[in-house]
Amino acid sequence: MVIETLYDLIDQEEEEHEEIVKELYQKYMEQDVLSVAVGTLKRMDETKNEELEAAFKCIGLVESIIDGSDDQDIISKVANSGSFLLWLLERVRRRTINMVKVYAAEMLSILLQNEENQKIVGEKKGVDILLKQLAYFKKRNPKGQEEIELMENLFNSLCLVVQYVPNRKKFLEDEGLHLMNLMIREKKMSRNSALKVINHVVSGYEGRDNSIKYIEILGLKTLFPLFMKTPKRNKKTGHTENDHEEAIISIIGNLMRNLSGSLKRRLVDKFVELDHAKSERLLELHFKYAEKMEDAEEEVEQQAAMLAQEGVEMDEDMAYALRLEKGLFTLQQIDYIIVELYGSGIESLRERIISHLSMRKSSLKQIREVVKDYADNLGDGENEEAIEQERNRLLELAMGLM
Incomplete structure (x- = not known):
């Protein structure tokens, strides 16, 4: 042939x-x-x-x-x-x-890394097709490496499809959030990838409708047990504990941005219940990722030295990208959530945050600097006005820690 x-x-x-x-x-x-x-x-x-x-x-x-x-x-x-x-x-x-x-x-x-292809697949009911194929793995684990590869590529395709904003509405209408939430509850191999999809559809201002729906379907009851106790590494899929933590923290951060009124209060109240157990966990994660960044600084210096030997200077963008890769983005999201909680007007939350920081000989200053750095480095986008508004909002929250 x-x-x-x-x-x-x-x-x-x-x-x-x-x-x-x-x-x-x-x-x-x-x-x-x-x-x-x-x-x-x-x-x-x-x-x-x-x-x-x-x-x-x-x-x-x-x-x-x-x-x-x-x-x-x-x-x-x-x-x-x-x-x-x-x-x-x-x-x-x-x-x-x-x-x-x-x-x-x-x-x-x-x-599907191409936006035009994302649009075409969305118009051809591709979101529904991918969801129906993934439903096969809702209550069962893949059999063998071939099915694992199939499942992960289907999830990757879904994440790419919903990057095209109009497809997020299709995802919502096709009850994609319900399926992802059920997958997380079932505790099967698909769990981490389902978290990744949820993170994609609630991200940015365009994720507001999905964020609201996620609260309405009681997604927080599924999410926070994983927040409190990170699942162990899955050797078959390669998903690590850090992957789980990063996805969960990012989801919570996106929900904080997109929710308002009583729905946002429901999210904030999660950090108050059970004697502020989730606030304590959040601060533990802050220190974990702050320590990771101390180690990352050594790697940045080593990488800069290696490049210097080759006659190449490491610029600020390269150094910042390396820090993000080593966990800076997750630290930024954690500290952003902390400043949101601190500014919520709930006095017991403020007291618990200050108390926990004091016990570890730390202060609000470190968190403020991380959030300010995050605001200063918000990337460019099509909606420059919205990005500038978010930057100003973050800076205002950070200054509220004074």
Whole structure:
């Protein structure tokens, strides 16, 4: 078969003749080999081993074209050539789990890094399709590495789809929050990825509707037990304790931003109940991540020294990015929540925060500086006015610690 020959040729030649292979990729695009591959995929009968393997190689050919091209718009071109994106969505929708479905889910997660593709998938009921596929893992763990890979790629695709803001409404209407919340309650392997999805849909001002809905479905009752006791590392999926903590803290931080009135008060009250147990936990996490940042400073200095030996100077942006990678973002979210609680007007919360800090020979000053630094480094975005308002709000909260 022609497709198999092309796949084998690429596999053999990539490392030995890089320039020739790049030229070959260009010819593939000119001759629209992608459409041929998609047409071939549509005719495959995966119940036959030979055709199953050929379908797998067709997808591999497409991935090779993406990897080997210098074209910045290659992901968009690949997605639209022969409706490859829609074929992937349809293949993921089918129940049969085999190596082709697993590969299709992986390719879908690659192509959905493009905003236009996110829009297309949303318009084709892709959010509903992904949710229905993930529902399979609600009460059962994946069987073997193949199913684990499938599940994680489906979750990654969902996270990417909801980055396109209009798809968050579809997620809400398709009861995505209910499914994610149930997955967390079931304590299966899907739990950490479900947390990651929730974090995506409640993030930013665009996450306000999902934030409100999350409170209404009693999501806090599911979330806070995990906040109080971090699940251990899952060796099969690779999710660590830090992954869980970072996702949960980020969700709480986003809820604090997006909620108001009685709904926000319900969130704040969680830190008061049971003799402020959750406030104590929050402050424990503050010290944990503050210590991590002390270690990170040594790594930043070491990295700067290594770059200096190569004649490269580490600028502030590089150093800041490294700190974020080492846990600074989570510390910022923790300290942001602390200043929100401190400014809530609940005197017992203020007293508990000050008392706990004093016991550890710390003070509000450290928290204030972290939040001010966070405000100063808020990134640029399309809505500059909203970002500036948030920056001013954060600075006002930080100054309230004086």
